[in-house]
Amino acid sequence: MTEPALEPCDLLIEAGWVVPVEPHGVVLEDYAVAVRGDAILALLPRAEARARFAAAQVVSRPQSALLPGLVNAHVHNPMTLLRGVADDLPLMQWLQGHIWPLEAQLIAPDFVADGIALAIAEMLRGGTTCCNENYFFPDVQAATYRRYGFRARIGLPIIDFPSAWARSDDEYFDRATEVHDQWRGDALVAMAFAPHAPYTVSDASFERIRMLSDQLDIPVHCHVHETAHEIDESLRQHGQRPLARLERLGLVNDRLIAVHMTQLTDAEIALCAQRGASVVHCPESNLKLASGFCRVADLQRAGVVVAIGTDGAASNNDLDMFGETRTAALLAKAVAGDASALDAASALRAATLGGARALGLDHLVGSIEPGKQADLVCVDLAPLETQPLHHVISQLVYATARQQVGDVWIAGRPKLRERTLVDMDAAALVANARQWRERIAAIRIS
Known part of the structure; x- marks a missing residue:
């Protein structure tokens, strides 16, 4: 008897914790989000996700929380x-x-x-x-x-x-x-x-x-x-x-x-x-x-x-x-x-x-739900500044710094990968900002 074919998806993000926001206050431990195209396909336990999906890419972040952007x-x-x-x-x-x-x-x-x-x-x-x-x-x-x-x-x-x-x-x-x-x-x-x-x-x-x-x-x-x-x-x-x-x-x-x-x-x-x-x-x-x-x-x-x-x-x-x-x-x-x-x-x-x-965009973003856009953020909770980890949401709000954001996707496309910007040149942005500083410093206002 042949095994059933796995369902294709473009991206499978596995996280130590998923905070979907809706339902309110829920934290899902050892879960995964499957993405096809620009949208969230499924939210389910990691083991079930691996048994169900054949993903073109798997991103595993066992020490991170996955949030809506x-x-x-x-x-x-x-x-x-x-x-x-x-x-x-x-x-x-x-x-x-x-x-x-x-x-x-x-x-x-x-x-x-x-x-x-x-x-x-x-x-x-x-x-x-x-x-x-x-x-x-x-x-x-x-x-x-x-x-x-x-x-x-x-x-x-x-x-x-x-x-x-x-x-x-x-x-x-x-x-x-x-x-x-x-x-x-x-x-x-x-x-x-x-x-x-x-x-x-x-x-x-x-x-x-x-x-x-x-x-x-x-x-x-x-x-x-x-x-x-x-x-x-x-x-x-x-x-x-x-x-x-x-x-x-x-x-x-x-x-x-x-x-x-x-x-x-x-x-x-x-x-x-x-x-x-x-x-x-x-x-x-x-x-x-x-x-x-x-x-x-x-x-x-x-x-x-x-x-x-x-x-x-x-x-x-x-x-x-x-x-x-x-x-x-x-x-x-x-x-x-x-x-x-x-x-x-x-x-x-x-x-x-x-x-x-x-903003009138809650049909698209703001929570991790199947059918919504895959605007997603992985936050690393492993650093000592967020340890010990008693309550994930409390730690995200009261102890987490933006420097702990590791990965970001918008509409299923990677925008930040392990703290590195995708398709943006950080050094060029800094150099350009310095040029603007000189231009603005030269302006005299009365």
Whole structure:
């Protein structure tokens, strides 16, 4: 009697532990993930996987945890080239006195492409496989993310002043729809509207965004309630708080990705829950700019989807989602006065499936489930810094460093192999960043 033929697959990843994220808080010991093409084919015990599949490639990582790729739900990645140029300043002084004057002289396709390439390398080395981008030249952004095979939702910028990207309101909207149409249906790159903030976008522009967001079925990615100063100015200029203004304009809905949200009342939390709006928590940027504290525990208790983002490297100053997730978990406990707030499993969920849900990509990524895209990360838990290993998820959140990320795949394609970038030249990226340092240092701002 002949043995049944083994089922073919392209890749079999064997791990000491698999943390699928869904179901919540589960750790599967000595499991494997089978991949065919760009998708997860099966999740099953290692011995069963070997008996069932004939894999073109087997990657065995018995001392590693296999996770879904981390989702960085708010970035300004071209600003990686501005890392550290204006530290230790409050938000508006940082923006108006330093960042915006520098950007006025820097923003161009080469700045955007080079900053994103550097950011992609940093994110991959830290286990991030998807990001939510918010900057100018979205056409260049999309082409750069696509070139390196990185998953991203790209913001179509809308702001009430001229930039190198657009000179008028009509031009911002015309160019936004052009870029959206150009990238419609792409497997890795999707679009969102990205009005900068309530204090830089008019009612008329917000109304156009709401109409187009409905028509095109894409999210709206916006800084909201970032500082107390923002609230005060909105009350003075509009007679209502920014979130109330967005609600009046029809934008508080299940397409809203509200970033920062450090100034929230109980009623505003309830409104977000009722409308299905998502909140992106950027704890380290909020702390560094003294912007305030997001009530993460209260948002989650109300049923609001909470994601985690690093913000830009100019205000963080890194794109380290392991560090950000740890800070989010610790800060949530202090803000709530409750040591059980945002426990390890919930923090990891916010950094993966929470981000995917906020971005409207949870049908594709955020958890290890058959049929989803094979965006996967292996984290080495053997180093002494993560020993002894009592609880895998706690160790991932509270003790693991991004340097322990060994392997990364996006859509089944290897992007990091045993800490070495695939198809990216790290030395060339560093050399190019040094050239940008010299160019930026030569700029004089008044």
